[in-house]
Amino acid sequence: MTPPGEARDRALDLLRRGDMAGGIAGLEGHLAAEPGDGGAWLALGAAYATLDRWADAAPALARAVERGGDAVEARLAHARALVRIGQLDGAASALQGAAAIAPADPRVLRELGVVLYDQRRYDEAAAWLARACEAAPGDARAAFALGLAHEARRDIAAAIAAYREAVRRAPGFIDARLTLADALASIGEHEQARIELEALLARERSHERAARNREVLRRALAEMRARRLLGKTERELARSALVVEAQLARRETLAPPVSVEGGGMRRTVRYTAPLLELHVTLDAGGGPGGGAIEALHLALTDPDRAARAEDDVFKVTVIGEDGRQAPVSYATGASLTFLREALGCPMTQASALYTSLLQGSPSVDWGGATLRFASVPGTAGKPGGERHGILVSQRG
Template sequence: MTPSEAQRARALDLLSRGDMAGGIAGLEGYLAGAPDDAGAWRALGAACSAAGRWAEAARALARAVDLDGGEVEARLAYARALVRLGRLDDAAAELRQGAAIEPPDPRVLRELGIVLYDERLHDEAARWLARACEAAPEDGRAAFALGLAHEARRDIASAIAAYREAVRRAPAFADARLTLADALASIGEHEQALRELEALLARERSHERAARNREVLQRALAEMRARRLLGKTERELAQSALVVEAQLRRRETLAPPVAAEGGAARRIVRYTAPLLELRVTLDASGGPGGGAIEALHLALTDPDRAARAEDDVFNVTVIGEDGRQAPVSYATGASLTFLREAIGCPMTQASALYASLLQGSPSVDWGGATLRFASVPGAAGKPGGERHGVLVSRRG
């Protein structure tokens, strides 16, 4: 062994025994005389990284990459050092070059997606993270990061699917279950969210955040069940703000009880006010006056007038982008009050769901209910009286 090789070996031995300062100094001395040893530069970069000396680590690893650009470990370590230094654009560029090395390393794909997520390039992040999930079918963290990217893209359905996959891949990954529970709760699926928290607490009984979230969700679920009209009867409907404030009056049953093959009988009752018509589909098996509400359809009988009139009935306000409260039209006030009471959600949630429908979503699922715009035929004996409005129905 030459003196130079012995110096290298001594430095690596010091590092293996935890003497970071001695090992780093030894490698720096060795590299002064052997500047083309890519492996030694990589070892120096790793040692500096372990010591938290990120600027020095980046310089050493940059040299290692220059000498051997096809070595994935060096490029990956260099990108990590760049991230620590806040140089996200440079880290992404290094990882893109690393991803071009065949076959692509799943770690490079995942970390590139994470860096792009941190740069708020969420669509591109999702594409790379999807590749990482395919390349490493058991990597729960890649699936979790993909869920975060989808959620940032406001694609909550894809986010939930990715979080579920992360939990499947890594059942003990607490953050994945917590985030899945949060996402489920955000769309009103409180029961499913509680199941995820219970599963987490079964593994980690002392997990404080999971226990706290469970208590909050249990209260929210109880309140939602108490408020929502779906599943209740006409007695609760008669006491609702929608009926009381708008002074809706019960009219005729539009159709006699009819049972689909193997299903329960249904009947439809109509309620009206000067600008509104509410149709209530009931499970008629409970007999006259009984039965649970299966669906609710609210229509504006004069949409133009309702849109022009200020809401002085429901007293609904919305928060504008400037943070100020603003009054709404009668049409919006009635629609938001209807959604809030039909599914038992807060007004802010009703506003978000209504906005989603107005922006073109064909339907929205929330809390075991489906919301969509729909048309219903006119009342008996009134051809051409089709009503267009919001339909809320129980899912499943």
């Protein structure tokens, strides 16, 4: 009779040489005689897994866990097999057991986070995946999985930060760049999304999806610039997000029309909403309701209230320098939406221009327009009713 140790060693040697059938048969024979050999159960489970025999692998690996004491490898392998046969609850339990033994093992942390994500336990998934990212600073897949968990939690700013970290850790990680571009585009950051796709295509020139998405974004950016309100008429203004979402209503002409060189009359029209006023200066062209927009002035009629109120109208998402979503007030949401549409620029650019004004720049020139804080007269016939806000006007 062959000693048990020799039978196991011969079976393992067969597996190393690629004889899976012989190795599995040898281990099965060995374990019939020595059922307490945890290492042999682990090897048998791994052999079944190599052949995608997951229904056989799972119970073998469960025996490895039972016989192996504190062996993390057995718990990891068992959890992976349970995932393959759709037993996510069991997989989560196995990985939690592994985490209790090895709380800093990044493999355990990441795989537990992924299983919890698959169970739609997104808050828990994000917590475990954040720990995985800390435990393995170079693990791009942990950062990517964290981004997916945050996006499922509807925290798009945190998701974008995680996707950016995944790309930083692995610049050639295609799925991370694609998903980052999709997330940026979803909040209107078309220019930033295009930059990510350009970076991907610099590495993978034949990547069809990236090339297709880049063209979509290029068209979206062109359409955004084409919808720039400066130079348009009140017809386009009436269809803008600023007017529609804030429910701005057209009121009276603020002052009598004035003559301009070459004939015709320039006039200013007022639009109002509970917390906003929009003053629109139109040039001399066209008849009643005609003329092109030369300048737009957005004023907050109750600045303190607008600064305290949450933006639930424009639904602007602002991402801070730390990659986290910054709280956005109604005042900020309105101001950024105004700049984005007046200039036909991405939200990132609107935010940068607005920040420059807030930091004290007396005026900013961008894209053929000038931006500055300014005051305009209030309702005609009512002295002392000046409105203070952002003025955007054609330059030159």
